[in-house]
Amino acid sequence: MSDYIIETSGLSVYYGKHRGILDVDLQVERGEVFGFLGPNGAGKTTTQRVLMDVIRPTRGKAHIFGRDCQKEGVAIRERIGYLPGELNLYGEMRAEEFFKMFASLQKNSPDPLYWRSLAERLDLDTKRRIRQFSRGNKQKVGIVMAFMNKPDLLILDEPTSGLDPLVQQTVLELVREANQAGSTVFFSTHILPEAQDVCDRVGIIRNGQLVATERVEDLTTQHFKRIRFNFVTTPLPDAVAEDGVIEISRDEQGITLEIHSHLDQVMQKMASFGITDIETIPVSLEEIFLAYYGKENGGTHV
Amino acid sequence: MFRLFLQELRFRRIAIIGWGLGLCFFPVVYVGLYPSFADQMAGFQEILDLAFYQAMGISMGSFEDYMASTVTNLVPLILCIFAVANGTGTLAGEEDEGRLELIVTLPTPRWQIVAVKAAALVLALLIILSIVAAGAALTLQVISSQIDTNVTPKNVFFSLLGALPLVLAVGMISLFLGAFSPSRRVASVISAVVVLVSYLGNNLSGLIESLEKIGPLFLFHYYKATGEALKKGQSFENLLALSIITLVAFGLAMFFFQRRNITVGAWPWQRAVIQS
Structure with missing residues (x-):
C-alpha cells in the first residue's frame, strides 16, 4: 500500500478553454504538513x-488514502x-x-467538548448569528468545522486568511498539534513565513503547474546560496562577475553574493582574492518563492 | 441522510409557513366573499366569455366554475412561483451563494444530497398546499349555508391537493434546471418561461382549434381546473403523466448533479475541453 496520503498524477482541470491546473503530479506523505504555495489564481484551490x-478533473487521477477521489469520495x-x-456559511x-x-x-x-474547546481557543462567541460575524470570525467558524472531527487528513485552503496575527498563530498551533496527534495536513497559502514555520515540505504551483516540491530546509538551502565574503582588499565588481552569480551588496570589508550555480568555481575565485571571513546568510522561503516567480516574469535573479 | 433532510426542512420552515399562510389568504378571500357578489356574477358572464378571459382559464357561470376559475386555477399557478424559486434555489441557489461546497464535501454521496433536497421540496409543497386546501375547505364550510352548491369542503380540499402533481413537476423541472444550467438566474428564467408558456399555451390550445394538437406539450394540460374536476378530481392519466414528468426531471437532476463541477457555474458541455 502506498504511503502517500495524497497522490495525484497528470491531474488537469480546464474550465472550458481556460486552464485551471495542468499535469499536477503531487505526493503528500503520511504524517507530514505539506504547504501548497502559489499566488492567487495559480491553481491551489482548484487542486x-x-x-x-467538488470539481472533476479533465484528465489525470487523484487518490487520497490510496482511494480514487471521484469513485470513493464518500469513504475518503x-x-x-x-x-x-471561499467560505460561505x-x-x-x-x-x-x-x-x-x-x-x-x-x-x-465529533465530541461537542472538543469543538467547544476549539471555539474557546479561537475566542469565538458561538452564541452569535454567523451573519453578525466579521470575516475573521467566519474564518474561525470554518477552522473549528475543519478540525472538529479530529480527521486523519486536513485540507485547508488559506486557513489564516482574514485572521489577526494572534489568531493566525493559534491556527498554526492547531495545525502543529493535529499533526503531532497523527493528522496529515495539506494546506495552501501565499503567506510564506507561515509555511516555513509549520511545513515539512512545500509544493510551489505556478500557472497551474507544480514547479517544485521540496523539503522546506532543502528548498532554502539548495536553491541558491547567499554568502558574505570579507577580504583584505575587496575585489572590483568585474573581477567577481560570473554567470549565475549576483552581487547583492558591497562595502570596504567585502561583498555579499547570491550564488545560483557553479558554487565551487565561485569559491575558488573568491579564495584567490584572499578571504578573511566567510558567512552564509539564511535565505527565506519567501525569497525562494520570488525567485521561482522571477523565472516566470523574466527576472534576472536566476 | 435523515439529518440532512431535517436540516433542509429547517431551512425551509419560514418559507413553508409564510407561503402556506399567505397563499391560504387567497382562497379564503375568494371563497369567503362569494356570497356577497354571487348574484352579480351572472352579469359578468358576457364579459368573461371573451377570448382573453378564456385564455386565462376564467369562467364564472356557477360556484363550481367560479372556484375552478379562481382558486383551483390560480393557486397552483401562484404556487409554481414557490416551486420555481425553491427548485432552482435548492442546488443552483446554494451553489451561487457558495454554500453547496460545504454540503458536497460531507461524507454523503451526491445522489443522496439531490434525493434529500428533492424530498424536502416535495414535503414543503405538500404542506403549503395542505394549508391552503384546509383554509379553502374551512371557509366553504363556514359559508356553505349562504350559497347554493353541491360542492363540499372535502371536494375543495382534495381538488386543491390534486394540484400537487403539477407543482411537483414544476419544482422538479426547476431542480433539474438548477443542476443543469450555469446559475440560478438562468435556471429561474427558463423555469418561469416553462410555467408561463405551459399555462397560457394550454389555455390557448383549448380555444384555438389549430393549436389543439400541441396541447399535450404543455404541463398545465395535465391539470384540469374545471368545475367537473372540482367534484370528481383529476384523472388517473393526468396524474400518471405528471408523475412521469416529475420522475424524469428528478432523474435528470440526479444525473447532471452527479457530473456537475460545483462552484464552476458552467453548462455541462463546457466542463472538459482539453487543450492539446
Whole structure:
C-alpha cells in the first residue's frame, strides 16, 4: 500500500478553454504538513477542490488514502477535515447551531467538548448569528468545522486568511498539534513565513503547474546560496562577475553574493582574492518563492 | 441522510409557513366573499366569455366554475412561483451563494444530497398546499349555508391537493434546471418561461382549434381546473403523466448533479475541453 496520503498524477482541470491546473503530479506523505504555495489564481484551490470531489478533473487521477477521489469520495471524506477557500456559511444560524448541524452530518459525530474547546481557543462567541460575524470570525467558524472531527487528513485552503496575527498563530498551533496527534495536513497559502514555520515540505504551483516540491530546509538551502565574503582588499565588481552569480551588496570589508550555480568555481575565485571571513546568510522561503516567480516574469535573479 | 433532510426542512420552515399562510389568504378571500357578489356574477358572464378571459382559464357561470376559475386555477399557478424559486434555489441557489461546497464535501454521496433536497421540496409543497386546501375547505364550510352548491369542503380540499402533481413537476423541472444550467438566474428564467408558456399555451390550445394538437406539450394540460374536476378530481392519466414528468426531471437532476463541477457555474458541455 502506498504511503502517500495524497497522490495525484497528470491531474488537469480546464474550465472550458481556460486552464485551471495542468499535469499536477503531487505526493503528500503520511504524517507530514505539506504547504501548497502559489499566488492567487495559480491553481491551489482548484487542486484542493478536485481532491474533495467538488470539481472533476479533465484528465489525470487523484487518490487520497490510496482511494480514487471521484469513485470513493464518500469513504475518503469521512476522514477529512476541509476548510474551503471561499467560505460561505449559513448566516441565519448561530455558530453553535451550525457546529451541531455540521457535527450531526458527519459519519462519526465529533465530541461537542472538543469543538467547544476549539471555539474557546479561537475566542469565538458561538452564541452569535454567523451573519453578525466579521470575516475573521467566519474564518474561525470554518477552522473549528475543519478540525472538529479530529480527521486523519486536513485540507485547508488559506486557513489564516482574514485572521489577526494572534489568531493566525493559534491556527498554526492547531495545525502543529493535529499533526503531532497523527493528522496529515495539506494546506495552501501565499503567506510564506507561515509555511516555513509549520511545513515539512512545500509544493510551489505556478500557472497551474507544480514547479517544485521540496523539503522546506532543502528548498532554502539548495536553491541558491547567499554568502558574505570579507577580504583584505575587496575585489572590483568585474573581477567577481560570473554567470549565475549576483552581487547583492558591497562595502570596504567585502561583498555579499547570491550564488545560483557553479558554487565551487565561485569559491575558488573568491579564495584567490584572499578571504578573511566567510558567512552564509539564511535565505527565506519567501525569497525562494520570488525567485521561482522571477523565472516566470523574466527576472534576472536566476 | 435523515439529518440532512431535517436540516433542509429547517431551512425551509419560514418559507413553508409564510407561503402556506399567505397563499391560504387567497382562497379564503375568494371563497369567503362569494356570497356577497354571487348574484352579480351572472352579469359578468358576457364579459368573461371573451377570448382573453378564456385564455386565462376564467369562467364564472356557477360556484363550481367560479372556484375552478379562481382558486383551483390560480393557486397552483401562484404556487409554481414557490416551486420555481425553491427548485432552482435548492442546488443552483446554494451553489451561487457558495454554500453547496460545504454540503458536497460531507461524507454523503451526491445522489443522496439531490434525493434529500428533492424530498424536502416535495414535503414543503405538500404542506403549503395542505394549508391552503384546509383554509379553502374551512371557509366553504363556514359559508356553505349562504350559497347554493353541491360542492363540499372535502371536494375543495382534495381538488386543491390534486394540484400537487403539477407543482411537483414544476419544482422538479426547476431542480433539474438548477443542476443543469450555469446559475440560478438562468435556471429561474427558463423555469418561469416553462410555467408561463405551459399555462397560457394550454389555455390557448383549448380555444384555438389549430393549436389543439400541441396541447399535450404543455404541463398545465395535465391539470384540469374545471368545475367537473372540482367534484370528481383529476384523472388517473393526468396524474400518471405528471408523475412521469416529475420522475424524469428528478432523474435528470440526479444525473447532471452527479457530473456537475460545483462552484464552476458552467453548462455541462463546457466542463472538459482539453487543450492539446
